[in-house]
Each structure stands twice: as structure tokens, then as C-alpha cells.
């Protein structure tokens with residue numbers, strides 16, 4: 001199981017109403033690639049956690065890195081883990097934050113992927129997560 005976490009800035013041309021389409025397409029493709037992911041959004045930043053086979057996560061990250069809907073992508077952590085998946089078999093969960101400092105504060109945790117992931121799970125109760133029922137049980 002490979003894990004990857006990044007923080008990025010939302011491009012000015014990306015409108016919040018476009019999240020639905022983005023998430024729907026990503027969810028289908030992630031399922032095909034056996035990748036599960038949590039995408040956090042506060043209007044200014046994206047923070048995404050991806051987990052799955054290493055090659056699939058790297059392939060996705062190459063595509064995501066080229067996507068004009070965001071910019072200034074900072075890798076907060078990446079690495080192999082023997083831990084089971086943290087996320088349900090759903091392809092993609094989306095979490096919304098109304099606090100614009102919450103996601104950017106994750107940038108302080110750059111480096112150690114376990115620390116970044118632990119911090120994300122700490123702040124999850126402060127986010128509005130679609131389909132929250134499942135991931136709660138898996139923690």
C-alpha cells in the first residue's frame with residue numbers, strides 16, 4: 001500500500017460548483033485503479049490523501065500534477081506502508097472546510113507521511129465529509 005499526500009492552491013478559474021464533476025470522474029477512475037482517496041477542499045486549497053498500489057498512485061499523481069484546476073502542489077509526504085487501507089472502498093471521499101487556515105496548517109507537517117496522515121485524521125471531525133458513515137468505522 002503506497003500513500004501520498006499533497007497540498008495545493010485552487011486555480012482562480014476553478015469554481016466550487018465544479019467539485020461534483022471532479023469528484024465523480026475521479027471516483028470512477030480511482031475504483032478502476034484500486035486507489036482510494038480523501039480530497040479536502042476549502043475554496044482556496046486542496047489537500048489530497050491517496051492510497052493504493054504504488055504504480056497506480058504515481059500514475060495518478062503525474063496526471064493530477066498537470067491539472068490546471070490547481071497549482072503550487074506541495075508534497076507533504078509519501079511512502080509505502082504495511083497498514084491496511086484507511087478509507088472505504090469508494091474511490092474518493094470529499095471533505096469541505098469553512099476554515100481557510102485548516103488545510104494550509106497541514107503544510108507544517110511536511111516530510112513524515114505517518115505524521116501528516118495522523119494530522120489529517122485529527123482534523124476530519126472539523127470537516128464536512130461526504131459519506132462520512134463509512135470512514136468513521138474504519139479508523
Ligand SMILES: Cc1cc2nc3c(=O)[nH]c(=O)nc-3n(C[C@H](O)[C@H](O)[C@H](O)COP(=O)(O)O)c2cc1C
Nearest residue numbers: 025026027029030037046048060063064067069070
Ligand atoms: C485537486 C484534484 C484532485 C484530483 N484527484 C483525482 C483523483 O483522485 N483521481 C482521478 O482519477 N483524477 C483526479 N483528478 C483529475 C486528474 O487531474 C485528471 O483530470 C484525470 O485523472 C484525467 O483522467 P482521464 O484523462 O482518464 O479522463 C484530480 C484533479 C484535481 C484538480
